[in-house]
Amino acid sequence: xxxxxxxxxxxxxxxxxxxxxxxxxxxxxxxxxxxxxxxxxxxxxxxxxxxxxxxxxxxxxxxxxxxxxxxxxxxxxxxxxxxxxxxxxxxxxxxxxxxxxxxxxxxxxxxxxxxxxxxxxxxxxxxxxxxxxxxxxxxxxxxxxxxxxxxxxxxxxxxxxxxxxxxxxxxxxxxxxxxxxxxxxxxxxxxxxxxxxxxxxxxxxxxxxxxxxxxxxxxxxxxxxxxxxxxxxxxxxxxxxxxxxxxxxxxxxxxxxxxxxxxxxxxxxxxxxxxxxxxx
Amino acid sequence: xxxxxxxxxxxxxxxxxxxxxxxxxxxxxxxxxxxxxxxxxxxxxxxxxxxxxxxxxxxxxxxxxxxxxxxxxxxxxxxxxxxxxxxxxxxxxxxxxxxxxxxxxxxxxxxxxxxxxxxxxxxxxxxxxxxxxxxxxxxxxxxxxxxxxxxxxxxxxxxxxxxxxxxxxxxxxxxxxxxxxxxxxxxxxxxxx
Numbered sequence: 001x002x003x004x005x006x007x008x009x010x011x012x013x014x015x016x017x018x019x020x021x022x023x024x025x026x027x028x029x030x031x032x033x034x035x036x037x038x039x040x041x042x043x044x045x046x047x048x049x050x051x052x053x054x055x056x057x058x059x060x061x062x063x064x065x066x067x068x069x070x071x072x073x074x075x076x077x078x079x080x081x082x083x084x085x086x087x088x089x090x091x092x093x094x095x096x097x098x099x100x101x102x103x104x105x106x107x108x109x110x111x112x113x114x115x116x117x118x119x120x121x122x123x124x125x126x127x128x129x130x131x132x133x134x135x136x137x138x139x140x141x142x143x144x145x146x147x148x149x150x151x152x153x154x155x156x157x158x159x160x161x162x163x164x165x166x167x168x169x170x171x172x173x174x175x176x177x178x179x180x181x182x183x184x185x186x187x188x189x190x191x192x193x194x195x196x197x198x199x200x201x202x203x204x205x206x207x208x209x210x211x212x213x214x215x216x217x218x219x220x221x222x223x224x225x226x227x228x229x230x231x232x233x234x235x236x237x238x239x240x241x242x243x244x245x246x247x248x249x250x251x252x253x254x255x256x257x258x259x260x261x262x263x264x265x266x267x268x269x270x271x272x273x274x275x276x277x278x279x280x
Numbered sequence: 281x282x283x284x285x286x287x288x289x290x291x292x293x294x295x296x297x298x299x300x301x302x303x304x305x306x307x308x309x310x311x312x313x314x315x316x317x318x319x320x321x322x323x324x325x326x327x328x329x330x331x332x333x334x335x336x337x338x339x340x341x342x343x344x345x346x347x348x349x350x351x352x353x354x355x356x357x358x359x360x361x362x363x364x365x366x367x368x369x370x371x372x373x374x375x376x377x378x379x380x381x382x383x384x385x386x387x388x389x390x391x392x393x394x395x396x397x398x399x400x401x402x403x404x405x406x407x408x409x410x411x412x413x414x415x416x417x418x419x420x421x422x423x424x425x426x427x428x429x430x431x432x433x434x435x436x437x438x439x440x441x442x443x444x445x446x447x448x449x450x451x452x453x454x455x456x457x458x459x460x461x462x463x464x465x466x467x468x469x470x471x472x473x
Contacts, residue, residue, distance in 0.1 A: 022352065024472060025309050025339035034360050034380075037371055054367035096367075205376045237366055279365045 035096070036121045038130055038165040039173065039200060041239045041275065042091070042099075045212050045228040046247070046255050047175045047196040050132035050163040052118050053093035058278040061089040061103070065248040065271035069261060079270045087250035105251040108184075109142035112251050116161075127164045134159040138253040140184055152189075155253035156180040159196075173198035182257040183220045190220035192257050200232070208232050210241065214256065222258035237277035244268040307341040308432055308469035310355070316467035318357050320440075323458035331364040331373065333357060336467050340432070342392070347404055347425065351392040356385045377447055378413060387411040388419070401426045415445040423465075430471040437464045 039049035042059060053059055065085045068076035089103030098117035104110065114136030122129040138155040141148040159177040166172075175196035182192035194216050202208040214226040230243030247259035248269040261267035310316065319332040338355035342348070360380045364370055374380045390408015402425045410419045423436030439460045442449050449459045 023307055023339050023341050025307075025354070027356075028312050028337055034370070034374060035367065037367070040368070040371075052367075054365070054370075057366055205372075237368060277366050277368055 033123070036123055036128055036130060038128060038163045039171045040202070040208075040234055041232070042116075043273075044173065044198045044200060044210050045230055045241060045243045045245065045273065046214065046226065046250075047173060047198045047212055048116060048132075048134050048159060048161055049171075049173055049198070050118055050130035050161045052097060052116060052132070053091065053099045053277070055093050055096045056279065057093045057099075058280060059089075059091035059093075059099070059101070059275055060278060061087065061091070061273065061275045063087040063089075063250055063271065063273040065245070065250060065269050067248055067269065070244065070268045070270065071266050079268065084271075085248055085250055103251060105249070105254065107249055107251070107254060108140040110138050110140050110251040110254055112136050112138040112253065114252065127166060130161075130163040132161040132163075134161060136252060138251060143184060152181070152184055154181065155184065157253050157256065159252075169202045171200045171202070173200075177214075177256050179219075179253050179256045182253065183222070186220070192219040192221065193217045194225075194256055196256075206234050208234070210243075216258055220257060222260055224259045224262050226255060226259045227263040239273070239275045241273040243271050243273070245271060304343055305341060305473070306344070306471070307339060307473045309339045309472050310337045311431065311468045311470040312337065314431075314468035314470075317465075318467070319464045320362070321462040321464065323460075323462075329364055329369070331362045331370075333359075333361040333363065335361040336465070338388075340392075340469055347392045347395040347402060353391060353406065353408070354387070354389045356387045358384060359386055360384050372450070377450060383412070383414050385411075388421075390419075390421075393420075395425075410440065410445075412440065412445040413447050417441075417444050432469040432471075433466070434469060435466045437462065439463070 037051060039051050041049065042051045042053065043049055066079050067083050067085065068079050068081050070079040072079060085105060085107050087103055087105045089101050091099045091101035093099040098115060101114045103112050114134060116132055116134040118130060118132045120131035135158045140153040143153055146153065157177065157179045159175055162174040164172050175198060177194050177196055179192045181189050183190040194214050196212065196214040198212045200208055200210045210232055211229040216225060224246060226245065226247040228243055228245035228247065230241050233240040246261040246263040246267055247255050249255040316334045316336050317332060318336050319330055321330050335358035336355060340353040342351040359378050360374060362370065362373060364373065388408055388410050390406050392404045393407045394405040396403045404423055404425055406421045406423065408419060409416045421436055421438045423434060426433040439462055442459050442461060450457055
């Protein structure tokens with residue numbers, strides 16, 4: 001009996017010295033899940049997504065909206081004639097959670113400074129959620145009959161960005177947004193509260209379709225709610241969007257106040273957004 | 281209580297065998313606390329780019345003092361942790377090319393088939409199988425081993441063909457990058473027995 005015991009002890013002792021493939025090595029607990037990312041780019045057409053940049057990255061943006069409408073016909077080359085509203089912006093990621101952007105539009109020389117910060121990541125197999133906050137201030141330095149430094153030329157805005165994605169293909173964003181002084185030329189100070197909706201369907205790894213609807217819930221609205229749709233191409237660090245919208249404005253505080261033209265009447269402006277990610 | 285002589289003899293013999301085997305077999309594991317670095321370099325038409333990670337793990341084992349004696353090695357790199365410096369590019373790499381949800385590790389298993397000491401280092405040739413993206417390919421790789429106390433510092437540089445592992449060659453503005461990625465590894469093993 002004792003002989004059997006010794007043999008068992010020997011076998012246990014010998015086997016204890018042998019791990020994976022004859023060694024004692026085992027994989028370490030070093031696994032780190034990649035950052036949760038839903039939408040591919042940091043903004044849709046006009047609405048921001050909850051996506052942020054990697055610390056130290058720089059995002060350059062140039063966007064155009066042609067002022068003529070598609071419905072203007074051949075006289076304005078179906079909306080492709082100039083002039084156009086232009087936005088140039090440069091973003092810098094101060095951390096992996098947030099970045100700051102300085103953007104300028106030639107409409108009333110609107111200069112905006114914006115911070116977007118991711119505040120919640122919820123991993124879920126079916127419906128993961130990202131939540132970000134975006135706040136900013138805009139200064140309109142070219143307003144008729146008004147000094148550039150007039151306090152009425154300054155606007156403030158804040159947005160909460162809820163993003164989710166289904167089956168790695170269909171991304172949805174809900175963006176409640178508040179703009180203070182949304183109509184800078186109005187006699188009284190106005191506000192606008194909208195709830196932007198943003199959907200993007202990723203057809204392939206490089207091609208997707210995108211749509212937005214920004215209904216005004218309360219406060220000032222410039223005649224119509226903004227509707228936009230388009231396609232997005234993604235290559236390397238670039239995003240190219242070709243879009244159509246009833247709103248020809250580009251900077252946050254301006255476009256959230258609503259559109260002059262009617263989507264229902266087909267009064268659409270052609271436009272594009274291009275962003276390029278850079279690393280220094 | 282009387283213990284049979286045969287039982288004692290067997291127990292002692294068993295212990296000696298285990299101790300002898302332990303003494304003869306050298307085993308090193310990747311020192312996870314060391315400054316390990318795995319870098320890949322991509323030659324693209326407009327700009328080269330690099331990606332790197334410190335998440336390499338694995339072991340090297342051999343009999344006695346000779347690296348080539350009954351050697352056995354296995355190393356793996358956690359591809360989910362590769363960082364090119366741009367978050368979006370990392371995402372593309374993970375999701376569109378390496379498919380790391382399905383194939384999180386690049387693995388190499390093999391043995392040292394030649395070792396040439398020279399000064400404070402030994403140049404070795406390793407033969408084995410590289411498993412990336414679920415596709416295994418036989419590979420011979422040269423590298424150097426620099427012993428330092430109970431540590432071994434491993435350095436090696438070699439190319440991996442993306443098509444050989446069924447990895448689509450990424451395009452940038454309709455121009456493809458080089459289908460061969462240069463890998464540069466510099467990591468440290470520590471003796472565990």
